[in-house]
Amino acid sequence: MLTAPARFFLAAGRAVGDSALELLYPPLCMSCGKRRAAGFCDACLLEIFSSLGPTCGHCGRFLHSPGAACKDCRQTEFAFTKARGAARYKGLLRALLRRFKLGGEIHLARPLGAMAADVAERECAGFDAVVPVPLSRRKLLTRGFNQAELLAESVAVRLGRPLFPKALTRLRKAGKQAFLTRAGRMANAEGLFAPRRGLFARPPDFSGKRVVLVDDVITTGATASACAAALRSLGAREVVAIAVGR
Ligand SMILES: [Zn+2]
Ligand SMILES: [Zn+2]
Numbered sequence: 001m002l003t004a005p006a007r008f009f010l011a012a013g014r015a016v017g018d019s020a021l022e023l024l025y026p027p028l029c030m031s032c033g034k035r036r037a038a039g040f041c042d043a044c045l046l047e048i049f050s051s052l053g054p055t056c057g058h059c060g061r062f063l064h065s066p067g068a069a070c071k072d073c074r075q076t077e078f079a080f081t082k083a084r085g086a087a088r089y090k091g092l093l094r095a096l097l098r099r100f101k102l103g104g105e106i107h108l109a110r111p112l113g114a115m116a117a118d119v120a121e122r123e124c125a126g127f128d129a130v131v132p133v134p135l136s137r138r139k140l141l142t143r144g145f146n147q148a149e150l151l152a153e154s155v156a157v158r159l160g161r162p163l164f165p166k167a168l169t170r171l172r173k174a175g176k177q178a179f180l181t182r183a184g185r186m187a188n189a190e191g192l193f194a195p196r197r198g199l200f201a202r203p204p205d206f207s208g209k210r211v212v213l214v215d216d217v218i219t220t221g222a223t224a225s226a227c228a229a230a231l232r233s234l235g236a237r238e239v240v241a242i243a244v245g246r
Helices: 004-016 018-024 042-048 071-075 091-101 106-123 137-143 147-159 182-189 222-233
Strands: 082-087 129-132 168-170 193-195 210-217 238-245
Touching (some): 106 210, 168 222
C-alpha cells in the first residue's frame, strides 16, 4: 500500500521525468545531509557566505576593513589581471573543499563548481577559454582526479567556452608550500608551470585571447600568478584567476 506522497511521487515521475522530480523532491544537502536541496541547502550557503566582507579589487583577498590597501598587492606583482574567490577559505567551505579534494567526494564538484561558475559569470563575461591549474603527474595518479579541472568544467559549461585541461603542465614538485613564507612561496612557484609540449601535443595558441584560470583555492596567489605567466607566454592578453575559496 502506497502513501499519498509516494503515489504522487510515482505519478509525477512517470509524467514529468527525473529532472522535474528532483525539483519536487530534491535530494539531501551535499554539505550537511539534513535538509533537502539541489546542491547545498540555504543554511549551509548562509554559513559559507556569511563572512564575505570587502575584497581587494585586484587580487580578490578578503580584507578586514573596507578601503584598506591590500598588502599582498603592494609587495607583489601578480601575472594575473585579477583574482576572485567565491567565499572565504575557512570554516564550512574549507571543510567542504577538503572533503572534495582529499576525501575524494567527487560529487561535491557540482555545487562547488557552481560557486566558481557564478564568480566567472560575473567577472569573465565574453572570455575565450577556460584552463584549470594542473596537478603534478604523481598527485594525479594517487588522487585519481584534478579537482581544479572538475571545477573548471562547470565554469566552461556556464560560460559556453572551451575547456583546455591540458594547456599547462606542472614542472617540478612544489616542495612544502605550506611552511614557506610569502616571499618563499612566490619564489617557489615561479617557473613551476609551463605550456604542455609533447611529441604529439602542441599547446593552444592564446594570442590576444582572454583566459579564465580555475583553481579550488587561492591563498597567496603564487600558484595562480605562476600559471597566469605561463598562459601569457602562450599569448593570453588577459588572465583572470577564479577559485571557490579565497
Ligand atoms: Zn546543508
Ligand atoms: Zn590585493
